[in-house]
Amino acid sequence: MNSSIVSSLEKSLSVLKLKISTEEVASYMIETDFSDKQMQAVSDVFAEFARRKEEASVNFLLKCSRLAMKNPKTFENFDFSELSGKGVEKLRSITTLAPIYAHRNLAFIGPAGTGKTHLAMAFGYECCRKMMKTYFVKMTELNDMFTEARKYSRENRVISSLVKPSCLIIDEVGYCNFDTENTRLFFDMIDRRYNKEGSYNIIFTSNKQPKYWKQCFAEEETLKCAMDRIFDDVMIFNFSGSSHRGQNREAFNLTTRKVKTVSDSLQEIE
Numbered sequence: 001m002n003s004s005i006v007s008s009l010e011k012s013l014s015v016l017k018l019k020i021s022t023e024e025v026a027s028y029m030i031e032t033d034f035s036d037k038q039m040q041a042v043s044d045v046f047a048e049f050a051r052r053k054e055e056a057s058v059n060f061l062l063k064c065s066r067l068a069m070k071n072p073k074t075f076e077n078f079d080f081s082e083l084s085g086k087g088v089e090k091l092r093s094i095t096t097l098a099p100i101y102a103h104r105n106l107a108f109i110g111p112a113g114t115g116k117t118h119l120a121m122a123f124g125y126e127c128c129r130k131m132m133k134t135y136f137v138k139m140t141e142l143n144d145m146f147t148e149a150r151k152y153s154r155e156n157r158v159i160s161s162l163v164k165p166s167c168l169i170i171d172e173v174g175y176c177n178f179d180t181e182n183t184r185l186f187f188d189m190i191d192r193r194y195n196k197e198g199s200y201n202i203i204f205t206s207n208k209q210p211k212y213w214k215q216c217f218a219e220e221e222t223l224k225c226a227m228d229r230i231f232d233d234v235m236i237f238n239f240s241g242s243s244h245r246g247q248n249r250e251a252f253n254l255t256t257r258k259v260k261t262v263s264d265s266l267q268e269i270e
Helices: 003-017 022-031 036-065 088-096 116-129 139-151 156-163 182-195 210-216 220-230 262-269
Strands: 105-109 136-140 167-171 201-206 234-238
Touching: 003 022, 003 036, 022 036, 022 167, 022 201, 036 136, 088 116, 088 234, 116 136, 116 167, 116 201, 139 156, 139 167, 139 182, 156 182, 156 234, 182 220, 210 220
Parallel strands: 105 201, 105 234, 136 167, 167 201
Antiparallel strands: none
16 A cells, blocks of 8 residues: 555544544555555544544634634734844744744733734644644733632632643733732742643743733732742744834824804804
8 A cells, every 4th residue: 555645544543533543544455455546535524524623623723722813813914023132033933833842831922003902812822733632821811810710719720721822822911900919920820830741832922021920919928929930931932123013004184064054054043
């Protein structure tokens, strides 16, 4: 049997998770005297079913990720040519998803409109394409999740849900204040992800440098422990420059035609 057909079958059967081995399929086709054309047809059928399953899985992961779906932020529609500096090539390298395989966190720091959230979402989008679970949450939402969890004694359930994703994206760090209990829950989440096995990382975006993050948390010692784990192995990208937003903005000056008022009409009569 053609080696390319065997390779294709192995991949398809793996994706479909069928309780049948490549050897069994190959043996059956040989025993029943399948022609090369028939073998290729069988391989193509399995490949199509595998493609459909992968597509459905990716769509499900994207739906659960809370990433923008209507106009998705991807590496393909991010304009790297707008950036300059020594770190541009290093930034381009994250498109391979090397940081998540190497268990390295990412931090995008800089003013609004410089592409931080776009890059974070693009990384998460690519993770979903590679069948890795991703979850996007704004820092204000995370704070609300912790507060709500405490109200109903669901802290462990919420923390576990935040530990599970391979890629966790926390957007806009520094836009809200965590009280003491929520700071401790934040540390618990960071600590459990720090000890997590497999391919994983956390992505942070903020317009504040990390040294100022402590202003948003109530318990400095607990935050310090969390920060030690966050920045133990991290790639930090500092952005500067003007906002990219509004570049397609158009402004028009309009004048309305003067309409005769009641007073104008009375003056004409007089």
